[in-house]
Amino acid sequence: MIRFQTKFHKEPNLVRGIFSLRSLVFPGVVFVVLLILPPIIPRFYTYTLAVILETALLAMSLNMLVGHGGLFQFHHGVFYGVGAYTVALILTKTPLPTWVALIAGPLMAALTGLVIGWFCVRLSKLYFGMLQISLGSLVWAVVFRWYRLTNGDDGIHGIPMPPFITSQSSVYYFILIVFAICLIVMYLIFKSPFGATLQAIRDNPERCEAIGVNVRRHQLIAIIIATFFAGIAGDLFVVLEGSVFPDLLFWVLSLEIFIMCLLGGWFTFAGPILGATIMVSLRTFVGIYTEYWTLILGIILILLIFFLPEGVWGYVLEKFHSQPKEAIEKGSV
């Protein structure tokens, strides 16, 4: 027990409370900058920022499992897609108000997470990931083929939104505020005893089992929480784009968000935000100049693997924060 404490908690931080003043400065500045940016920058950049925030939320929710939980959550996009489709279907097929849809989205995603996770936590590592891919692909195939309900590969377009989230700046602020709230909640979970237990399970499941931690139950709860956040990201996608399509549930997207976590630094809390920013900016800005943007992305990824194996944010933390590499233990995950 003692060993976990010294290894994975930053004791001083705990003593000073979860939010020390110093650690609040940087996120606070970024938040304020994001608040005042939209009137200054062109509309297209505002939209891109909104996409980055929404994608970052998705990547963060995945990183709760991959980085902090050590679970091979290979098909996270399914929960994102289920959330988005739930919102879209409620708004287009029923007369229910928007807020019901926006709440139902994450709940449905979490429910899907519960069902799929319930099967998956029985398996370990790669098998976990594979079972999830097959169950997730099942959901994808149903959405893809069930024309009467989901319009199949055409997707659902022109989803009606209430007036307060129709103009571009209001959409942006809505996404920014939801993102900020989710980030705070995620950070609280990350620093909570539950989060610490999860990280302990990542580093040594056998020992956790031995000291009486119910490993599977913790993992399942983590999956439910993470898929709930993925559902919120799905909400934001619908708010932003006003449409859904089956590609949201396809494994390529899941892999992309997985890569964002690795890219940004999967042992850090904020890494996935950076990963999402890099991926979305690459796709948006390199995509303008060349249709071969994935080639560029591939080359950048290879350069990162060779030179920044702990992810961009992991590298920055190590270089400038002079934090000990405690959590970055090779071969433990």
Place this chain on the structure above:
Amino acid sequence: MEIGQTFTFAALGIQFLVGLSRAMILFIVSAGMSFVLGVLRVPNIAHGSLYMIGAFSAFTISNLLGGGPGGFWMALILAPFVVAVVALIAERSLFCHLYEREHLMLLLFTFALMLILGDLVKIFWGADYRSIMAPDMLRGSVSIFGSPFPRYNLFILIIGPLVAVGIWFFSNKTKVGKIARAAAVDREMVGAIGINVSWVFAFAFVLGCFLAGLGGALVSPTTSISLGMDHDIIMEAFLIVTIGGLGNMWGALVGSLIFGLSQAFGILFWPQFAIVFPYIAVAIILIWRPRGMLKSVW
């Protein structure tokens, strides 16, 4: 949601054979993946791209040689070697420096490779749909159970077991194959007795990719060759390898049969949701046997 046609014996039989021939293609591709997974312990995400390159280079080779039957046979023989060369270059120049790294980093590398190869294919061959004609003797269909069955599928049904026997012979009877199998089980030990493990890995990677290319070349006359082939096959190969038991060659065969047949019968029973059936089969198998059907080499 119309439920299938009539379930005559002939329809079932033909569908069984169709599923079987699909399973053979899947087997050739996933056997390659299984080999890489067994020795290198890396799920090679770029495997599907190499399969796609196999199909595209088969197209080019057969076109260069005039598109006749000779061109087809040469394409079938040469395309896998083209893929093997591509794999060798990627392995020796980049991949071999990463073996000591974190496992997920290797996964990330193969993903980057997939992105790069996918775009290179787009640059070389463009986004158009291509097709290859099989030679006359493999065109048309023969009558089985009173229903027509494509001759080419029959050809695949013959090639599949031949490849299986070839792989068995290679990994059990040749020295290189035995070393590769040993490296799959205990790589430190293989290194300790003086074998250059790095080259064993290179060899395994290239051989696995060779099989992907062979699968791509074999499948090319039956489908349109296009970008996006890689996405379709890679997940199937992954799931097959997993339900069979990671790194187990015979597991790949069992997995392919399950996958191919469930797909074929799915088309017969409920065409609209045919793509759902293999995933259901995989899910049931993984829940029933969490570590795959056969023993994994891990």
